[in-house]
Amino acid sequence: MKFEGTDAYVATDDLTMAVNAAVTLERPLLVKGEPGTGKTELARQVAAALGTRMIEWSIKSTTKAQQGLYEYDAVSRLRDSQLGDERVNDVKNYIRKGKLWEAFEADERVVLLIDEVDKADIEFPNDLLQELDRMDFYVYETGETIRARHRPIVIITSNNEKELPDAFLRRCFFHYIRFPExxxxxxxxxxxxxxxxxxxxxxxxxxxxxxxxxxxxxxxxxxxxxxxxxxxxxxxxxxxxxxxxxxxxxxxxxxxxxxxxxxxxxxxxxxxxxxxxxxx
Structure with a gap:
């Protein structure tokens, strides 16, 4: 699986090298650059070039790492129990899958875009270290471990609004998209x-x-x-x-x-x- 750009995206030699290096190393590709230089579009074009699906996780200032794994809706379960709803007997009915879970359980290798990671709290990148390294996570409510069927191609973008932790940077292949000549x-x-x-x-x-x-x-x-x-x-x-x-x-x-x-x-x-x- 080699990325060489597409008809709709002009990729420089150093950018294609970075994408392919990250894929070979099975490391997330951390892409920085000015807003509007095509960081997000890169992930879409990598997915198109490799003929696979893209799963996009757009990060906001309030986003927590746990949301990428799953969320347990305890409030809805409590309400349903008060109403006598039989759904409360299966806790899985109240587990909302996150984007990482969706990427892990995909039947094919997908491109997972974690867009604008620097918008979130400074602890956000560190909270994902183990999951991105081991490609699995534990669901405490159901007692199951979710493992990636196929290791996704992870592309992480940053507008450099804040510094990212060293431990996170060590686990990524880094590329800065310079403004084009x-x-x-x-x-x-x-x-x-x-x-x-x-x-x-x-x-x-x-x-x-x-x-x-x-x-x-x-x-x-x-x-x-x-x-x-x-x-x-x-x-x-x-x-x-x-x-x-x-x-x-x-x-x-x-x-x-x-x-x-x-x-x-x-x-x-x-x-x-x-x-x-x-x-x-």
Whole structure:
């Protein structure tokens, strides 16, 4: 089982190497990078390329590791016992399977995505160490041990919002998705917007990288945002000359697709104001 990218996902050589190394080592692949650089999409494309199913566990700030294994609904069981429901005689009726349980009992090898692990409490990664290592866990309420039928391909994403524990990092194969160079970004654009006019793409990407490199920018636009921006440019049938900016008009056309907070919009408005003053 080798991942080499797909028609819908441009994977660099180092990224494909990381995926295949993690699969060979039977270790979780920990993927970091800027938001919007395709970390989550990577898991979907790995599943598509390998012809298998993906199970997605989206992590929130309130997510606990136990929820990935199972949850015991004691409240419902108590209520049913008060109502004389016969379901209370079988505790399994009140066990809710989590995403790890679902991946472990799958009939085929699946891709398990643990998305944005850094959103959870700092103890969350450590609480999953044994389960991800041994590929089994114990259900205390039923007295059974759940073992993986086929070891899933585990992909874990992080936006680097907080540091992850060393013990967790030791058990992962790590890869950082760098922001793509212009030639790679062109290939990505071609996948999503085939046949885009070269002159328009050149002008748009030139402006895009200029915006990313602007000192003082709070949030740099990402790959997903430049794809949205290009979609709008194509929908408006804009030409390369329509994108030209001068000092008096520093904001790019349809800038709402690229600049996502008022501080960055004000930054470009100030640049335009300063350019107008200097031009007097």
């Amino acid at each position: 212009p030639d790679v970004l062109r290939k990505i654009v071609e996948v999503h917007h085939p046949g885009i006019k070269p002159a328009l793409l050149t002008e748009a990407l030139t402006q895009f990288y200029e915006i990313r490199e602007q000192p003082g920018l709070k949030k740099k636009p990402s790959t997903s945002e430049v794809l949205d921006w290009l979609k709008l440019l194509l929908a408006e049938d804009l030409q390369p000359e329509d994108l030209k900016r001068d000092g008096a008009d520093a904001l790019p056309k349809l800038h709402g697709a690229l600049l996502k907070n008022e501080q960055d919009v004000h930054l470009f408005e100030r640049l335009a104001f300063m350019a107008r003053r200097q031009g007097r």
